[in-house]
Amino acid sequence: MLNREIKAILEKSRKWGWVLEPDAQKILSLYGFKTPKFGVAATGGEAAVIAHKIGYPVVAKIVSPAVVHKSDVKGVVVGIKDDETLIRTLERLSGIDGFAGMLIAETVKGVELIIGAKNDFQFGPMVLLGMGGVGVEIYKDVSLRMAPLKPKDAEHMIGELAARKLLTGYRGSTPVHLNALTKTLVHFSKRIMELADVVESVDLNPVMCNAKSCIVADARIMLKK
Amino acid sequence: MSRQNARELGRFFNPESIAVIGVSREVVNFGGSSFLHHWLAAGYPGRLYPINPKASEVMGLKAYPSLRALPEAPDLVMVAVRADLVPAALEECAEVGARFVHVLTAGFSEIGTIEGRELEARITAIAEARRLLIIGPNCMGPYSPSSHLTAWGAVPGLDGRLGIISQSGGVTQRFTEYICSLGVGVSKAVSIGNAAVLDSPDFLEFMAGDSEIDLIAAYLESIRDGRRFFDLARRVTPRKPILLLKGGQSRRGSATVASHTGRMAGDPVIWKAVFEQTGIVPVANIHEWVDACLAFSLLPKTRGKGVFIVGGGGGNSVLFSDACIRAGLEVPTLSRRSMDRIRPMVPVAGSIAGNPLDFWATYLMTDLLFEALNAAYEDEKIHMVVIDRLIPRIAFHSPDVTADSFSEIIDFIKTHRRAKPTVFTIDYDGGDPDLIRQGSEMRARFCRAGIPAFPSFERAISALARFHQYCRRVNGK
Numbered sequence: 040m041l042n043r044e045i046k047a048i049l050e051k052s053r054k055w056g057w058v059l060e061p062d063a064q065k066i067l068s069l070y071g072f073k074t075p076k077f078g079v080a081a082t083g084g085e086a087a088v089i090a091h092k093i094g095y096p097v098v099a100k101i102v103s104p105a106v107v108h109k110s111d112v113k114g115v116v117v118g119i120k121d122d123e124t125l126i127r128t129l130e131r132l133s134g135i136d137g138f139a140g141m142l143i144a145e146t147v148k149g150v151e152l153i154i155g156a157k158n159d160f161q162f163g164p165m166v167l168l169g170m171g172g173v174g175v176e177i178y179k180d181v182s183l184r185m186a187p188l189k190p191k192d193a194e195h196m197i198g199e200l201a202a203r204k205l206l207t208g209y210r211g212s213t214p215v216h217l218n219a220l221t222k223t224l225v226h227f228s229k230r231i232m233e234l235a236d237v238v239e240s241v242d243l244n245p246v247m248c249n250a251k252s253c254i255v256a257d258a259r260i261m262l263k264k
Numbered sequence: 265m266s267r268q269n270a271r272e273l274g275r276f277f278n279p280e281s282i283a284v285i286g287v288s289r290e291v292v293n294f295g296g297s298s299f300l301h302h303w304l305a306a307g308y309p310g311r312l313y314p315i316n317p318k319a320s321e322v323m324g325l326k327a328y329p330s331l332r333a334l335p336e337a338p339d340l341v342m343v344a345v346r347a348d349l350v351p352a353a354l355e356e357c358a359e360v361g362a363r364f365v366h367v368l369t370a371g372f373s374e375i376g377t378i379e380g381r382e383l384e385a386r387i388t389a390i391a392e393a394r395r396l397l398i399i400g401p402n403c404m405g406p407y408s409p410s411s412h413l414t415a416w417g418a419v420p421g422l423d424g425r426l427g428i429i430s431q432s433g434g435v436t437q438r439f440t441e442y443i444c445s446l447g448v449g450v451s452k453a454v455s456i457g458n459a460a461v462l463d464s465p466d467f468l469e470f471m472a473g474d475s476e477i478d479l480i481a482a483y484l485e486s487i488r489d490g491r492r493f494f495d496l497a498r499r500v501t502p503r504k505p506i507l508l509l510k511g512g513q514s515r516r517g518s519a520t521v522a523s524h525t526g527r528m529a530g531d532p533v534i535w536k537a538v539f540e541q542t543g544i545v546p547v548a549n550i551h552e553w554v555d556a557c558l559a560f561s562l563l564p565k566t567r568g569k570g571v572f573i574v575g576g577g578g579g580n581s582v583l584f585s586d587a588c589i590r591a592g593l594e595v596p597t598l599s600r601r602s603m604d605r606i607r608p609m610v611p612v613a614g615s616i617a618g619n620p621l622d623f624w625a626t627y628l629m630t631d632l633l634f635e636a637l638n639a640a641y642e643d644e645k646i647h648m649v650v651i652d653r654l655i656p657r658i659a660f661h662s663p664d665v666t667a668d669s670f671s672e673i674i675d676f677i678k679t680h681r682r683a684k685p686t687v688f689t690i691d692y693d694g695g696d697p698d699l700i701r702q703g704s705e706m707r708a709r710f711c712r713a714g715i716p717a718f719p720s721f722e723r724a725i726s727a728l729a730r731f732h733q734y735c736r737r738v739n740g741k
Contacts, residue, residue: 192540
């Protein structure tokens with residue numbers, strides 16, 4: 040069952056039809072997913088305080104009910120190393136339509152993956168796993184399953200990716216924590232079942248997987264009309 | 265329909281009486297009349313009631329002006345009137361207490377008009393309000409050779425252990441003709457068309473619980489409640505394999521689905537996930553469907569993917585090995601014990617002892633073939649056997665190979681049939697009518713005796729590969 044806090048966030052997001060990123064991150068951490076440390080600032084001073092607390096380098100992202108696809112409006116800046124760049128970024132982002140603040144997040148490293156969910160008209164909730172970055176757009180390297188997943192389903196999904204070697208270790212690169220990835224997929228698929236009545240689709244993009252864990256670095260939750 | 269009542273759908277396939285609404289008085293046109301004609305010809309033993317307000321007799325049967333005038337509520341009503349008259353016919357069914365209805369009529373959601381969709385929605389609404397069980401519209405309905413319900417499909421057909429759920433009467437027609445001619449019989453088939461009321465999950469649930477059915481073959485284009493189908497299939501496949509031919513896997517095909525059954529085909533990537541998770545066996549065309557049917561109905565379970573190949577000749581042995589590997593199977597080296605048995609009988613020149621066993625004399629001398637098979641059946645690395653059986657050619661340089669050794673070979677394999685899956689490939693599909701005739705006769709003879717025989721090595725191997733994958737999954741490996 041949905042907990043009260045999650046319900047409240049979904050309720051307030053209905054007017055936009057989707058869940059703003061800080062709220063989406065909140066939902067995910069309430070559900071027990073690993074998320075990066077983050078804070079939302081409206082002014083340069085606030086931004087600097089948050090960045091110092093998190094520690095540079097940080098990622099800055101636009102928060103706006105009018106912007107579903109942040110990168111389309113150049114609303115994501117990675118690798119910010121100092122106050123000056125941070126404040127300049129905030130000044131630029133504040134000019135974007137519907138600006139409601141700037142999200143400052145910890146930089147996380149790992150292999151970029153996409154974990155998504157959508158409601159199919161015939162089969163209901165299903166989960167997608169894909170290589171992030173160019174992987175998903177050019178190679179369409181994705182695997183799909185009906186939710187909820189059993190651990191074995193999740194393992195098969197990972198095994199189906201053409202680029203699975205990037206996950207299992209290739210030419211001396213450290214393999215990612217496959218068990219953490221499997222658990223993340225299974226956990227995600229179960230939450231999707233609970234949310235099926237209110238949520239149209241979810242994109243965790245990117246999910247950063249490394250030798251220790253899988254961290255959801257960004258999330259888009261679209262609500263049903 | 266209420267899901268707990270899947271069992272009662274059996275009535276569709278063995279009705280004791282059938283009324284047909286929409287029968288012409290004189291000409292036998294496609295529709296109510298042609299169905300009546302076929303049921304009569306098939307010797308349907310139940311009571312047939314043609315409904316026609318203007319006729320007193322149709323095809324020698326007493327005709328009735330309406331369902332209300334019948335002496336009983338018929339077990340099955342077939343509706344074949346114009347689309348706009350269908351709702352009234354359904355109301356009449358409900359009134360007399362006839363709950364099982366097959367609507368043959370087309371002209372509903374599949375024609376793509378608002379009127380068509382609305383008319384179909386009325387069918388669904390009437391079924392719900394009056395608790396009618398309806399197959400259709402726009403379909404051929406139930407088929408069952410053992411009940412003489414053979415107004416379509418293979419005629420007279422062959423009773424067997426196969427259940428068929430199909431969104432196409434035409435595809436099922438070809439499929440049943442093909443498999444019945446090879447000795448694989450059908451218990452029940454249903455063509456469900458637009459599936460406005462009863463959909464594939466309803467019949468899947470019914471066939472899953474039907475003790476007369478061991479294997480389910482389905483041709484589907486769309487499913488309204490895919491999730492129910494998914495959950496059911498997952499439970500069914502470990503006990504009864506489901507061989508699914510999915511139509512509308514391309515953009516063009518999907519567009520055609522809309523005008524065929526008025527529905528949406530769905531994303532092929534999603535269907536792939538459905539196959540993976542449920543254990544449904546996908547087939548891509550009618551040949552793969554038939555071949556899988558032969559393998560799944562006739563073969564004992566296989567415990568591995570090692571194939572022993574017999575016959576063929578040098579080049580063919582090479583090609584056959586390649587085909588096995590491509591299909592994900594293996595061609596293992598025989599054990600030393602097997603080699604010790606086989607080597608003495610194979611001449612050093614012109615033949616190759618091993619796997620593949622390229623040894624022409626296995627065509628001629630059954631004792632050599634049986635010795636090779638016995639070795640393979642006892643060899644732990646071998647799990648399946650494919651025998652290339654040539655159609656005798658004029659160009660043969662050997663003594664008479666036309667000697668009829670079929671019965672002997674069939675007897676041998678049947679007595680060893682629990683051993684390891686053993687199939688034949690007998691290929692010819694060129695233009696020489698004599699070779700065509702001989703090839704198809706040879707294959708039919710083996711198949712009807714319960715031994716799968718395929719028209720090419722590739723088809724044999726792809727059926728075995730599918731069968732192996734299914735067995736491996738069921739064994740939990």
